[in-house]
Amino acid sequence: MRKWMFVLLAVMIAMPLSSDLYAASKKKKKKGATAAALPAPKKVSAYDKLLKGKNVVTSKSDFITLHKVGNKLYFEIPLKYMEREILLASTVTNVTSPEFCDIGYKANSPLHLKFTKRDSSIFLRYVSSSATTDNLQKAMSSVYGDPILYSYDVKAYNADSSAVVIDMSTLFTTNVKDLGFFADAMMGGMIKISSSFKKEASYLDESKAFDDNLSVKTVMSYGVSLSVMGMMKLMDDYPFTATVTRSILLLPEDKMRPRISDSRVGIFNSNKLRLSITQEDAIGSYSVAHRWRIEPKDVEAYKRGELVEPVKPIVFYVDDAFPELWKEPIRQAVTTWNIAFEKIGFKNVMVAKDFPKDDPDFDPDNLKYSCIRYVPNSTANAMGPSWTDPTTGEIINASVLVYGNIIQLINNWRFVQTAQLDPSVRTKKLPDDVVQASLIYVVAHEVGHCLGFMHNMASSAAFPVDSLRSATFTQKYGTTPCIMDYARFNYVAQPSDKGVKLTPPNLGVYDEFLIKWNYRYVPDARDEWDEQAIVEKWVDEKAGDPIYRYGRQQIQVRYDPSAIEEDLGDDPVKASDYGVKNLKYILSNLKGWINDDADYSHRQTLYGQIMNQYYRYLRNVMYNVGGIYLTEVKEGTPGKRYEAVPKARQKASLAWVLKQFKDSDWLNNAELKQHFPLHVDGSAIVRDRVAKDLRGLTSNVILSSHVANSPYTVNEFMTDLYNGTWNNLLQGRSLTQGDKILQQAMVDMFCESLSDGAGKKSASPFGFAPSVDEIVAYGLDESGLIGRFAEQFRAVDEEYGRGYVASRMIENRFGTPGYGWQRAVNVSAIDDSKAYMQDMAIKSRNLLKSKLGGTSGSAKVHYQSLLIKLNNALKDKL
Structure with a gap:
């Protein structure tokens, strides 16, 4: 028993110890087991490796999130935005020299693009929008695909794999041609610009991302060389740096309904092809008008004829860099277009706002914002380009650029065109009210371009010349039915005319029609083709009325004397007669009217403007000679597509020009001349220009006579020119300087033939x-x-x-040409003028031979020289 008790006691004493040992042993084993079961250190994701760290600057948005890592830029693009259309634009923000590009301007149209994904690659593609179809989608997609611009490897996915990250640095830090801000050449290659991009002196700057757009600024450096036709090098490796803002804007999925263009209305447009087997038996072409998306907030109220606000107004932000005096007239120039919008049922469409002072998100160079910019350089001009969604023609963004010297241009216009009647412009510095009123006109014209409107150079020809001397008429209508014409100020009004308005209207009758045609809402039309018939009728109703006639701007060719810039009224001869009278009056008072001009530099500038204005009056009349009136006409409506200027008017115009040519010595004001630097007389300069222009009329006369019912033929033209050239010899008058210049020019032309x-x-x-x-x-x-x-x-x-x-x-x-400019017609197949010129050479030689003996002094020397030239040209020809 004792032994048993002893054993039991021993076990009881031992149990705690062995339990502890067991526990310790278990813990040890457990500890060891735990260490063996721990996972390896957590693997860092590709996303974190790429975009986590102190040197990463992230701009987050629901659209594209931007990650700037040093001089690299990564786009984090949600997959839901694959296949979505975007615009990518490049705008100049600031420069080190204004010679090569304008701040606030997009030198190239925005790129119409989209991102697509295939496996581990992201493609940036152009969007093909040049063709449309109603029923041949499969056929169209096989030949009008979206070409790939760039390919990018996917660098990482975000945490839930809903977005990909790609390296977009190259697009923003290298010299990509499509995003360039100055061309390699201008003027068709005549001005050559060579630029070498300096990558080492360029870098990424600020970047911002928003819910439907983003912007990236890059500082870019170049060495620039400039030459004219290779004949004169103006600059060589000139250092140039610009900050450029590249912005991407997400286009809406719900596209605006296009409006099919009408060639009888002056609206910018984009051309397209239409593939269809139901509408035509050929691939047709059409164009869509450029227009903002203006739709009523309350469609039913709009249908009832109530004034309704648009869903989205057109907002222009006014540059805070403008002189304070200019800002209010610029705002008025924007909002004055509301008058026309109200007539088609919309209110508060046009809104002018100042640049926000406390909005860090605002960027005038972002494609999101339309702005009116001040460009502080010496250019005396303004312009108003716009940019569209190429699919529909919807205007997405627009800019008005007002250059620093625009007031100098206004000063010159107002003096030479209205000083005969307006004492307030007879000064070196225009009064504030004149500056402001003139700015409203200039900027409203450019805003008109931003609304999609082309120049209508035929508009001012709708008004009778004498109506421009009427106070009642001009106070109501101004100088033109359309401010999109170049109808400046009232040079027709005479010093005695009282109460006559001297300026164009803020908006003309035709401007209101343009707003109606481009922006009236048509809710009941099924589609653009159904709508086309409705808007076409609006033009049909006005056909034949000169106030509603559209005249293309004639840049490349000059046919139509009624569609010319810088003219007024329906009769160039009468209007120019009034204008010349006023110029003579102005010149005779130039010395006394201008004060504070000790060195006469301002008066010299105005004298040059008087010469130019006089030349325009002569040229306006000269366009009648060989002129052809051009009008877009639809079958079944009034009007003729082309019609030669009547023969009598052509003959009278040539006679008027030749008379003015010989009577232009009034330009040589001796009182002023002594105060100017060394120069050639103004009459000689104008005569030289006009003589060259007379030599260039032949082609116009050929074409005009070809289409006329009662033609003013080349033979008749040459005969009238011959008689006008040798008028002094034929009538026995003394030789004048005007005669000499004209005769030299005509003999040169005859000899060249x-x-x-x-x-x-x-x-x-x-x-x-x-x-x-x-x-x-x-x-x-x-x-x-x-x-x-x-x-x-x-x-x-x-x-x-x-x-x-x-x-x-x-x-x-700039802009989309569309049907905006007249093209040249080749007349070589009908040109027989050489024979008549040669006939004039023979007649001139014979006349000189017959009259030489009766002359003396400098006149004889002059005639001898011409006779020698004709003899040399005619030698062995007969």
Whole structure:
């Protein structure tokens, strides 16, 4: 028992110890087992490796999140945005020199793109939108696909694999041509810009992401060289740096209904092909108008005729860099278009806001915002480009650029066109009220472009000339039915006319019609083709009424004398007569009217403007000679598509020009001349320009006579030109300086017809195009480059043929040409002018031979020189 008790006691004593040992042993084993079962250190995801760290700057959004890592930029794109259409635009934010590009401007149209995914690659594709179809989708998709622009490897997925990350650095940090902000060449290659990108001096700057857009700023450096036609190097490896904002905007999935264009209405448009087997037996072409998406908030109220606000107004932000005096008229220029919108049932469509001061998200260079920008350089101009969704023509963004010297341009216009009647402009600095009123007109015109409206150069020809001298008429209508014309200020009004309005209207009758055609809401139409018939009727109703006639701008060729810039009224001869009278009055008072001009520099500038204005009056009339009125006409409505200017008007116009040519000595104001630097008389400069233009009329006369019922033939034109040229010899008058210049020019033209193959100057294939002097006088080059280098460009025209410069200029017009500019007609098949010119050479030689004996002194020397030239050209030709 004791032994048993002893054993039991021993066990009891031992149990705690063995339990502890067991527990310790178990713990030890457990500890060891735990260590063996722990997972390996957590693996860092590719996303975290790429985008986590102190040097990562992230801008997050529901659309595309941006991650900037040093000089690399990563896009985190949700997969739900694959296949969604976007626009990618490049806007210049600031520059180190204003010579090459304009701040606030998009030199290239935004790229219409989309991202697509295939396996582990993301493709950036162009969106093909040039063709549409109703019933041949499969056939169309096989030939109108979306080409790949770039391919990117997927670098990572986000945590839930709903978005991919790709490296987009190359698109923003290298010199991508499609995002360039200055061209390699301008003016059709005549001005050559060579740029070498300096990658080492370029870097990524700020980037921002928002719910439907993003912006990335890049500082880009170049060495730039500039030359004109290879004849003169203006700059060589000039250092240039620009900050450029690239912005991406998500386009809506719910597309705006397009509006099919009508060539009788001056609206910018985009051309398209239509594949259909039910509408036509051929692949048809059509175009869609450029227009903002203006739809009523309350459709039923709109249908009842109530004024309704749009779902989305058109908002323009006004640059805070503008002089304070300019800001209010600029705002008024925007909102004045509301008058027209109210007439079609919309209110508060046009909104002008100042640049927000406390909004860090606002960026005037982001495609999201339409702005009116101040460009502080020496250009005397303004422009109003817009950019669209290419699929529908919906205007997505627009800009008005107002250049620093616009007031100088207004000053010049107002003085030479209205100083005869308005004492307030007879000053070196225009009064504030004149500046503001003029700015409203200038900016409202550019806002009109932003609304989709082209120039309508035929508009001012709808008004009778004498109506422009009526106070009642001009106070109601101004100088033109359409501010999209270049009908500036009232140069017709005479000093005795009281109460006459001297400015264009804020909005004209035709401007209101443009708003109706482009923006009236048509809720009951099924689609754009159903709608087309409705809007077409609006134009049909106005057909034949000159107030509603659209005249294409004639940049490349000049046929129609009623669709010319810088003219007024329906009769160029009568309007120019009034204008010349006013110029003579203004010039006679120029010295006394302008004060605070001790060195006469301002008066010299105005004298140059008087010369240019006089040249325009002569040229406006000259367009009648060989002129053809052009009108877009639909079958069954009034009007003729083309109609030659009546023969009597052509003859009278040529006679008027030749008389003015010889009577232009009034330009040589001796009292002023003594105060100007050394220069050639103004009459000689104008005569030289006009003489060259007279030589270029032959092609117009050929075409005009070809289409006329009662033609003013080339033979009649040459005969009238001959009689006008030798008028002093035929009538026994003394030789004048005007006679000498005209005779020299005409003999040169006659002699060129006798050279082998004829001379370039007389046989230029660009003869319908305006000369360099016309380009400058009529403001056809909005860049101002041709005016700046006019002498060099005149030499180009001399070398390659008159009109060559203009023929190349068309390649550099902003916006979409559409049907906006008249194209040239080849007349070589009907050109028999050479024979008549040669006949004029023979007649001129015979006349000089018969009259030479009765002359003496400098007149005899002049005639001898012309006779020698004609004899040399005619030698062995008969």
